[in-house]
Amino acid sequence: MLNFQNQDCNTSLQEGIDEYRSYLRKNNRYVLGEQVSDSEKWGILCHDATHVIFGLDTTLEEEAMLDCWVFFGGNYFQILKDYFSGKINFKETTEKVEILLKDVGYTKYFFLYLKVMFKKWPMILFRCFKMKKRWNYYFSEELLDKSIKEIREEFHIKILTHSERKIKKASWSREIKEF
Numbered sequence: 001m002l003n004f005q006n007q008d009c010n011t012s013l014q015e016g017i018d019e020y021r022s023y024l025r026k027n028n029r030y031v032l033g034e035q036v037s038d039s040e041k042w043g044i045l046c047h048d049a050t051h052v053i054f055g056l057d058t059t060l061e062e063e064a065m066l067d068c069w070v071f072f073g074g075n076y077f078q079i080l081k082d083y084f085s086g087k088i089n090f091k092e093t094t095e096k097v098e099i100l101l102k103d104v105g106y107t108k109y110f111f112l113y114l115k116v117m118f119k120k121w122p123m124i125l126f127r128c129f130k131m132k133k134r135w136n137y138y139f140s141e142e143l144l145d146k147s148i149k150e151i152r153e154e155f156h157i158k159i160l161t162h163s164e165r166k167i168k169k170a171s172w173s174r175e176i177k178e179f
Contacts, residue, residue, distance in 0.1 A: 001162055002019055002020065002023055002057065003016070003019055004016040004019060004020065004052045004055060004148055005055045005056075005057075005159070005162065005165075006055075007055075007149075007152065007158065007159055007161075008149050009147070009148040009149055010147050010148070010149050011147065011148060012144065012145055012146060012147055012148070013049060013052060013053070013143050013144050013145075013146060013147075013148055013151060014144040014145065016049075016052035016148050017045065017048045017049055017052055017144075019052075020048055020051050020052055020057075021048065023057065024058065042138075046137050046138055046139065047137075049139065049143075050066060050069065050070055050074070050135070050137065051066060052148060053135060053148065053151060053152070053155075053157065054066060054069040054070075054073075054135075054157065054159055055159035055160065055165075056069075056159075056160075056165070059169055060100075060104065060109065060112055060169075060170055061112065061115075061116050061120075061167050061169060061170070062165065064112070064113050064116035064117070064120075065116060065120050065121075065124060065160070065165070068117075068120070068121045068124040068125065068128075069124055069128065069135075070135070070137065072124070072125050072128035072129070073124075073127070073128035073131050073134060073135055073157070074134055074135040074136070074137055075134055075135070075136055075137055076137075078137070079137050104170065108170060109170075112170045115167070116167065119167060120160075120164075120165075120167065123160065123164065124160070127157070127158050130156060130158070131155050131156050131157060132154070132155055132156040133155055134155075135155060135157070
């Protein structure tokens with residue numbers, strides 16, 4: 001289990017993001033943002049921070065769980081508005097998602113997503129409604145030095161425990177085995 005997947009993680013948000021990226025490298029995964037312009041790096045760092053703040057890794061199932069956290073506990077509609085207005089660009093992410101969908105298969109991914117929606121979203125949704133304020137995807141840079149525990153307390157984020165995150169994982173060529 002990654003350190004930031006503990007509710008009371010005392011490392012800084014920046015250290016959590018570094019741990020998350022190290023986990024990706026260890027599992028031979030592509031780390032978004034390493035080959036983009038400086039102007040795009042902040043958006044990718046913000047995405048990586050959501051994984052850390054909500055305590056989720058990059059398995060397909062936990063990515064689907066993260067969507068629920070961002071949709072109901074964050075400023076998802078602002079992100080969409082910025083995307084469609086051209087203020088932000090997810091070109092690199094979009095390319096990787098297209099590759100992933102071809103590898104996993106559109107039908108398999110659709111049913112995987114539905115499974116996560118029915119099994120995990122209600123629990124996450126309930127926790128989102130208990131948050132004191134929504135997570136701002138484009139958070140203030142000062143939060144990078146703040147402990148993850150403090151940030152979660154400030155927003156009243158109660159992440160899913162290891163057992164609550166458990167779900168039968170889809171089998172595919174790039175799946176990350178439990179560690």
